[in-house]
Amino acid sequence: MPTKKDDLQALTKLGKKAEPGRTLEVFPNHAPGEIDVVLHCTEFTCICPMTGQPDYADIEITYAPDKHVVESKSMKLYLETYRNEGVFHEHLAVDIGKDFVKFVKPLKVSVTVKFHVRGGIAIDATWNYGK
16 A cells, blocks of 8 residues: 555654654554564764763664554654763663654564674663563
């Protein structure tokens, strides 16, 4: 089924100059419970809350949409809000996951953050939610 004009009505960021923000926009899912979606972010940055040093990560969000699908530009802008924020890796997975559930209301979601090596250690953290 092609995308309908009605599917685009609630989107305010796609195709426009938009500022980063801690909200996510959604559009209607034409196949609730029938698809899985995977979002890959390979250019994520934030800073260490203690040292202020930069941290880099790959983030993967896998979810089963219910009534709505997340609009990818709003996801990109959301992730950009962490660029200058101090956050522990494990807290990041939880924060992203809870915000994703709040705005998208998926059937299930898994958020994995895979931080690059710093100080000889790489950290991966996964947060899961499922109905």
